[in-house]
Amino acid sequence: MVSERRRLPIWGLMLMLAAGPLGAAELSLADKLDLLVKSYPDSLASAAGGRLHFKDGSEMAIDDGRTKSHAEALADADIEDMLSQIYPMGPCQTRPAVNFDPGRIRVDALFRRLYGADKQQVRRRLVKINWFGAGLRVNPAQGAAEALRRVQAELAALPARLRKPAMKSAGTFNWRLIAGTKRLSVHSFGAAIDLDVKYANYWRWSGGKPGNVKNYANRIPLEIVDIFERHGFIWGGRWYHYDTMHFEYRPELIAISRALGNDACR
Numbered sequence: 001m002v003s004e005r006r007r008l009p010i011w012g013l014m015l016m017l018a019a020g021p022l023g024a025a026e027l028s029l030a031d032k033l034d035l036l037v038k039s040y041p042d043s044l045a046s047a048a049g050g051r052l053h054f055k056d057g058s059e060m061a062i063d064d065g066r067t068k069s070h071a072e073a074l075a076d077a078d079i080e081d082m083l084s085q086i087y088p089m090g091p092c093q094t095r096p097a098v099n100f101d102p103g104r105i106r107v108d109a110l111f112r113r114l115y116g117a118d119k120q121q122v123r124r125r126l127v128k129i130n131w132f133g134a135g136l137r138v139n140p141a142q143g144a145a146e147a148l149r150r151v152q153a154e155l156a157a158l159p160a161r162l163r164k165p166a167m168k169s170a171g172t173f174n175w176r177l178i179a180g181t182k183r184l185s186v187h188s189f190g191a192a193i194d195l196d197v198k199y200a201n202y203w204r205w206s207g208g209k210p211g212n213v214k215n216y217a218n219r220i221p222l223e224i225v226d227i228f229e230r231h232g233f234i235w236g237g238r239w240y241h242y243d244t245m246h247f248e249y250r251p252e253l254i255a256i257s258r259a260l261g262n263d264a265c266r
């Protein structure tokens, strides 16, 4: 369990309100769950009584009641942990604090429900989208493939020098574990894309260790990031444990970011 509501004294609340948009920087877990349910319309029906309810009548617990370190939350997340770090969005780079990895805390079991339970199930669902002349296999569930199609159309309208790192993809669907972990990558579900590896920075490649990574100079234009985010994708360049060619479809985190006005440019 990660604390959701910071209880503020009245003066704290007044300060927040005086500070403008920051005054909205409170969302209850119920509000976040509401955005989660709306973000995955193919599968989720509601969140009530401490459970996520799926359209097929099945359920999943929201909070296991455990307090976790960042490493523990990554290794064994519940739904509440998954929504605990608020993703910043907008065409500006952010310098994440140690272990601020919004989106890396994921519940594998949820993704298996949203996109396909195993490699074969996911593979059967994939559709091909055109990516600057190449065919990429993406999962149409939850609107992911359609969102990536819209991203490509907008990228195509960027000036050539800006869109270059996006024109070649290093991959979408790939049923595999995240390096150094027992957790499935979102590539397993066909709901993530890697851009041109030539422009990529990845914390492991630069000799980083969990909780202790090296600095890097980002080479992915923020115009590209902005387009992906506006269509429901989060960017691995906003993680302390960065992966700058990586974008994954996480409309719930984008919706929560929008609701809170968590502007990367502020």
Ligand SMILES: [Zn+2]
Binding pocket: 187, 192, 193, 194, 245, 246, 247
């Ligand atoms: Zn990736």
